[in-house]
Amino acid sequence: MAPILTAKKVTKRFGGLVAVNAVDFEIPEKSIVSIIGPNGAGKTTFFNCITGFGKCDEGEISFEGTPIQRLRPDQITKLGISRTYQNIRLFADMSALENILVGQHVFLNSPWFSAVLGTPKVRKEEKTALSEAQRLLNFVDLKGKGDMLARNLPYGAQRRLEIARALATKPKLLLLDEPSAGMNPRETEDLTAFIHRLRDELGITILLIEHHMRVVMGISENITVLDYGEKIAEGTPAQVQSNPRVIEAYLGRGAATEGMATAHERYTKKAG
Amino acid sequence: MKKENFIWNAIKTGLLGGAVAIFICLIGMVEIFSKRDVIEKTITLGQFVLLATSVVAGFVASRRTLSLLGQNKPVPNLIAGLLAGLFTGILIALLVIFGNQVNLRAVFLNASPALYDLLTLKKGMGNIWVLPTAGAISGLIGAAYLLLPQILRGPINRSLLFVIFMALFSGLFRVVMINQGPGMEIAAKFLFGQSGLTLSGTIIFFIIVVAITMFWNNKGRDIQTSISRLPKNRQLSLRVLTFALIAYIALGLPLVSGPFIAQVIVTVVLFILMGLGLNITLGFAGLLDLGFVAFYAVGAYTVGLLTSYGQYGLQHIPFWVAVPIAVLVAMAFGAVLGLPVLGVRGDYLAIATLGFGEIVRLLAGSDFLAPYFGGPQGIIGIQKPCLGILGEFIKVDAPRICNGIELGKPQDIYYIAVASALLIAFVAWRLRESRLGRAWMAIREDEDVAEALGINLIQTKLLAYMLGAAFAGLGGAIFATLIGSIFATSMQLIVSINVVSLIIVGGMGSIPGVIVGAIALIGLPELLREISEFRFLLYGATLIVMMLAKPEGLWPSQATKRELHHADADNITAENLI
Numbered sequence: 011m012a013p014i015l016t017a018k019k020v021t022k023r024f025g026g027l028v029a030v031n032a033v034d035f036e037i038p039e040k041s042i043v044s045i046i047g048p049n050g051a052g053k054t055t056f057f058n059c060i061t062g063f064g065k066c067d068e069g070e071i072s073f074e075g076t077p078i079q080r081l082r083p084d085q086i087t088k089l090g091i092s093r094t095y096q097n098i099r100l101f102a103d104m105s106a107l108e109n110i111l112v113g114q115h116v117f118l119n120s121p122w123f124s125a126v127l128g129t130p131k132v133r134k135e136e137k138t139a140l141s142e143a144q145r146l147l148n149f150v151d152l153k154g155k156g157d158m159l160a161r162n163l164p165y166g167a168q169r170r171l172e173i174a175r176a177l178a179t180k181p182k183l184l185l186l187d188e189p190s191a192g193m194n195p196r197e198t199e200d201l202t203a204f205i206h207r208l209r210d211e212l213g214i215t216i217l218l219i220e221h222h223m224r225v226v227m228g229i230s231e232n233i234t235v236l237d238y239g240e241k242i243a244e245g246t247p248a249q250v251q252s253n254p255r256v257i258e259a260y261l262g263r264g265a266a267t268e269g270m271a272t273a274h275e276r277y278t279k280k281a282g
Numbered sequence: 283m284k285k286e287n288f289i290w291n292a293i294k295t296g297l298l299g300g301a302v303a304i305f306i307c308l309i310g311m312v313e314i315f316s317k318r319d320v321i322e323k324t325i326t327l328g329q330f331v332l333l334a335t336s337v338v339a340g341f342v343a344s345r346r347t348l349s350l351l352g353q354n355k356p357v358p359n360l361i362a363g364l365l366a367g368l369f370t371g372i373l374i375a376l377l378v379i380f381g382n383q384v385n386l387r388a389v390f391l392n393a394s395p396a397l398y399d400l401l402t403l404k405k406g407m408g409n410i411w412v413l414p415t416a417g418a419i420s421g422l423i424g425a426a427y428l429l430l431p432q433i434l435r436g437p438i439n440r441s442l443l444f445v446i447f448m449a450l451f452s453g454l455f456r457v458v459m460i461n462q463g464p465g466m467e468i469a470a471k472f473l474f475g476q477s478g479l480t481l482s483g484t485i486i487f488f489i490i491v492v493a494i495t496m497f498w499n500n501k502g503r504d505i506q507t508s509i510s511r512l513p514k515n516r517q518l519s520l521r522v523l524t525f526a527l528i529a530y531i532a533l534g535l536p537l538v539s540g541p542f543i544a545q546v547i548v549t550v551v552l553f554i555l556m557g558l559g560l561n562i563t564l565g566f567a568g569l570l571d572l573g574f575v576a577f578y579a580v581g582a583y584t585v586g587l588l589t590s591y592g593q594y595g596l597q598h599i600p601f602w603v604a605v606p607i608a609v610l611v612a613m614a615f616g617a618v619l620g621l622p623v624l625g626v627r628g629d630y631l632a633i634a635t636l637g638f639g640e641i642v643r644l645l646a647g648s649d650f651l652a653p654y655f656g657g658p659q660g661i662i663g664i665q666k667p668c669l670g671i672l673g674e675f676i677k678v679d680a681p682r683i684c685n686g687i688e689l690g691k692p693q694d695i696y697y698i699a700v701a702s703a704l705l706i707a708f709v710a711w712r713l714r715e716s717r718l719g720r721a722w723m724a725i726r727e728d729e730d731v732a733e734a735l736g737i738n739l740i741q742t743k744l745l746a747y748m749l750g751a752a753f754a755g756l757g758g759a760i761f762a763t764l765i766g767s768i769f770a771t772s773m774q775l776i777v778s779i780n781v782v783s784l785i786i787v788g789g790m791g792s793i794p795g796v797i798v799g800a801i802a803l804i805g806l807p808e809l810l811r812e813i814s815e816f817r818f819l820l821y822g823a824t825l826i827v828m829m830l831a832k833p834e835g836l837w838p839s840q841a842t843k844r845e846l847h848h849a850d851a852d853n854i855t856a857e858n859l860i
Contacts, residue, residue: 061734087736101727104720111717112724116736118717122745125716126709132716139717179736 014039014183014215015060015091020069020079022055022239029055030066031239037183037217042209044218044226046250047236048259053219054096056236057185060217061093062086073183088116092181094172096188096219100160106171107156110143113178143178150174150204166197170204177208183215184208190222198222202229227251235259288350292343292362293369296421299339300373303332307377307401309819310392314812316400320449321484322475327450327812328400332374336367336417340424348428360425367421371414378402378410436499441491448487449479450810458538532700536693543809544692548764550805551699552757556781557788557796558706559753564782565791565839566714567746568726570632572778573619573639577751579646579773580615581758583655584608585664586768591678592663594656598678601667605759612755613748620747624740627729639778647770660769664762666690667698695764702760706753707793713749714793722746780804783821787828789835798837 017035021028030052037043045053059066062083071079078086092113101109118139120132147156150170155163160171169189176184186205190198202225208214220226226233227247235243235250237259243250250256306312316328325333343366344359351358378398380386386393402409427435448455452474459470473483509517536544556578563569587596588604599607623634646655655661663681670686689695713719721742724732733739762768780803788799803821807814828835 063730063734082738083730083733084736084738087734093734095731099728099731101724101731103727104723108720108723112720112732112737113735115717115721115724120717122713122716122718122749125718126712128712136717175735 012039013037014074015217016070016072017060018070020056020059020066020071022052022059022064022066028239030059030236032069033236033239033241035234035241037215038232040209040213040215041231042205042216042218042229043232043234044220044230045234045236046220046223046226050238051236051259052239053236054187055239057093057187057217057219060086061091061185087179087181090180090182091185092176092179092183093185094169094176094187094189096191098168098172100168100172100175102161103159105157105159106147106152106163107140107143109160109171109175110146110178111139113175114139114142116179146174146177149177165192169193169201173204173208177212177214181214183217185217185219187219188221189218190220190225198225201225205229288347288358288362289365291346291350292365295339295343295346295362296366296369297373299335299342299366299370303335303370303374304377306331306335307374307397308386308390308392309816310397311816312400313392313394313397314815317477318450318812319475319478320446322478322480324481327478330446333416333420336370336420337424337427339366339370340364340421341428342366342424343421344425344428356429359429360422363421363423363425363428364418365421367424368414368418370421371417374401374417375410375413378407378413382407433499437492437495440495441488444491445479445484445487449484450806452478454539454543454809457540457543458535461538533697536696541692544696545764546805546808548692548696548699548760549808550800551696551703552761552764553781553784553800553804554703554797555699555706555757555760556754556777557784557800558703558710558793559750559757560781561750561785561791561793561796562710562713562722562753563746563750565785566719566726567722567743569743569746570628570782571635571747571750572632572775572782573635573637573642574750574754574781575773575775575777576619576639576642577612577615577754578758578761578777579642579770580612580751581608581755582762582768582773583646583661583758584611584755585759585762586661587655589665589763590661590663591665591681592656592661594654594661595663595677597675598665598682599675601665601763605756608759609752609755612758613752615755616748616751617744619751620744624743636775636778639775643770643773643775646773655770658770660767660771661762662767664766664768666766667694667763692764695760699760699764702756706756709749710753710793714791718742718745783825787824787835789838792835792837792839795835795837795839799835802836 013036015035015037017033019032019034020030021032022030033052033056035056045056047053055064058064059079060071062078062081062085066079069079070077073086073089073091076089078089078091081089101112104112118135120129120135124132144156147153150173152163152167152171152174155167160168163171173184173186173189189205190201193201205216205218206229209216218226218230230247233243233245233247233250234241235253235256237255242255242259243253245253312328312332314328315331316326318327319325320327320330340363344363347355347359347362378401381393381398401413403412427438430438456470456474459466459474473480473486475483479487509520512520536547539547556574559577560571560574563571563574585601585604585608587594588599588607589595589601591598619635619638623631623638626634645651647658649657651657652659665682666684667689668682668684668686669689670684689698721732721737724735724737725739725742729739784799784803785796786799787803788797789795803824807817807820813820
């Protein structure tokens with residue numbers, strides 16, 4: 011299948027630290043792809059490069075053939091990329107419904123003065139937006155919780171609301187940053203099923219960052235492993251699991267025999 | 283051990299109260315406040331303030347005792363209150379004794395013999411025992427208040443507040459009532475004295491409010507439910523009736539109150555206009571703009587230049603055409619000033635906009651631009667609005683004669699201002715409910731996430747600036763017409779600060795809050811000349827008290843209420859979920 015997103019030699023530096031180093035990356039359309047790696051490997055930074063949160067310093071990212079590395083976050087969202095956050099970032103003091111309505115902002119385009127005048131067009135637009143928001147709320151199993159403040163929802167519900175808000179922008183590509191963080195096994199299982207539904211029912215391509223190995227291995231069609239900002243492996247879950255460099259990155263130097271050389275190389279590079 | 287503790291605590295509280303009382307005396311508040319009576323010939327405002335300090339000291343001491351010793355110990359409570367009040371009184375007495383020995387006036391201008399006279403009730407040093415006695419009694423009252431059951435405390439609170447309010451504004455009510463005819467005149471003289479309430483008036487007001495509050499506490503819920511059970515159209519007509527009543531009072535007030543009060547009310551309405559404008563930038567979108575007066579100035583100067591018959595008038599354009607132009611110009615300025623500071627966040631934004639406000643004021647008053655804006659002399663001769671046939675748009679050198687009804691009196695401008703305020707409140711309300719309002723709220727909560735959801739930050743923030751500026755420009759335009767002249771010196775930073783304060787006091791992001799805030803912070807000090815001398819002291823005190831006691835403001839919007847009380851809300855939902 012044709013790739014929906016292609017990244018070539020993407021590099022991001024913070025001062026002297028190279029957070030993402032020349033990463034090549036591709037996501038086939040309608041697939042579920044994961045990025046894994048130890049803490050500080052540059053996964054979230056890479057996410058930020060894609061969504062325009064932090065512009066990448068070098069390299070090219072194109073989405074459905076359009077280069078997006080120089081666009082603002084709101085423009086990228088309009089093209090069809092949406093995301094959730096590692097630490098939930100809902101609008102805590104707005105109601106669940108309002109959160110989703112903000113997500114629909116892109117599709118409401120009547121100007122402010124017609125809102126002041128209350129023209130029929132605006133009223134119709136608001137009405138459709140509201141029913142769409144209700145539908146999304148039901149889709150993430152939050153029926154009847156629309157008037158609750160986001161901050162008062164239970165943790166799992168907040169995670170789902172954040173996904174609903176992201177879905178409100180009608181994305182073609184959805185980036186989920188550690189969606190199972192802080193969930194119990196039961197919730198994690200539900201989440202896995204939910205992500206499958208997103209892809210199968212809505213046809214959304216999914217890119218995941220995840221620490222939870224059972225989720226990653228069970229759900230991903232393709233996995234990319236980052237370590238110290240570099241791509242160290244790529245492939246199906248089975249391939250990645252048996253890759254010695256991945257084992258080394260996760261379990262420490264010496265866990266794999268050839269690891270020593272790489273470790274030494276990395277040490278000297280860092281010192282330099 | 284415990285006993286010592288509570289006595290020492292009470293004394294400490296008393297000393298603190300005494301320090302506050304001495305402060306109030308030395309800044310001259312007591313002396314100035316003594317010119318006004320709360321109850322005619324019985325107690326002046328100055329005495330009232332001093333006694334209130336003792337009462338509060340007694341109350342605080344007694345409450346501390348309660349937390350030290352636990353409930354159900356009335357005797358130590360009362361003792362603590364008595365002690366705290368006593369020590370407050372003793373400190374004031376010491377001030378009098380000390381002040382009579384040493385001349386304090388070199389440092390404290392207000393420590394005059396007149397002050398000591400007031401404190402000893404004009405009977406000299408022999409009367410000094412009055413101070414500790416009065417202090418002790420009021421301390422005891424403060425402590426006793428704490429022991430009252432909750433059912434009584436609410437009504438007493440309300441009626442005390444109401445009586446104080448009526449006493450402070452007795453002059454206003456008296457004038458209004460006397461103008462109503464001979465029957466009302468007798469009632470007015472029975473209730474209100476020359477200054478303050480009469481004793482009978484005080485008692486009547488107190489009893490009425492207690493009765494109403496008690497009644498409402500008992501039956502209020504029933505009435506509310508029976509109203510909500512009424513059919514829809516009856517409810518609607520009830521609401522219309524309430525609005526009509528408010529409108530009748532609002533529209534009739536300047537007619538019966540005379541020009542001075544009408545002018546005060548216009549000032550309040552102008553601040554409401556500005557408040558509604560800043561409420562969009564600050565309350566909705568969370569952008570703290572401390573240079574808001576700049577837009578006010580732009581609106582005022584535009585109308586001045588367009589309608590003045592003085593030497594700086596460019597054209598003579600009727601008020602009704604000039605005002606929309608002024609609003610548009612202010613809006614354009616909002617965009618111009620907004621653009622460079624778009625990327626600036628939080629505190630830095632406040633500083634940057636503060637600079638803008640000052641730049642506009644200095645430029646308007648500068649010699650450099652004096653040929654256009656009149657420099658320090660300002661623009662004079664601004665034409666009053668005229669309801670009649672529009673003349674030609676040409677430059678004129680003398681006031682134009684109005685071929686219709688000239689709206690020259692403050693009362694006339696008042697109606698224009700009220701109509702504008704209503705219009706703007708409506709616009710603000712509609713905007714808040716629209717997608718733009720949601721986008722502003724989202725930006726206030728989390729700018730980055732809002733942008734990632736497809737909100738164009740530049741556009742949305744600029745709109746907040748421009749609409750806020752438009753409202754302020756309208757306020758400035760009406761102000762210029764009301765005064766008939768504009769000077770750069772009236773565009774001080776303090777105007778911006780006033781607007782920010784009234785929004786905070788009223789409640790951020792709340793439209794009725796702006797109205798309440800403007801009445802409280804602008805209207806009351808204007809009406810009470812005595813208080814306006816201490817305006818900034820009271821502003822500061824009010825803001826601190828508000829932040830501690832009621833951070834969401836006097837009339838908060840739903841959203842802010844949730845924000846600041848989310849701890850309570852969490853508990854409620856936890857219960858609901860179980």
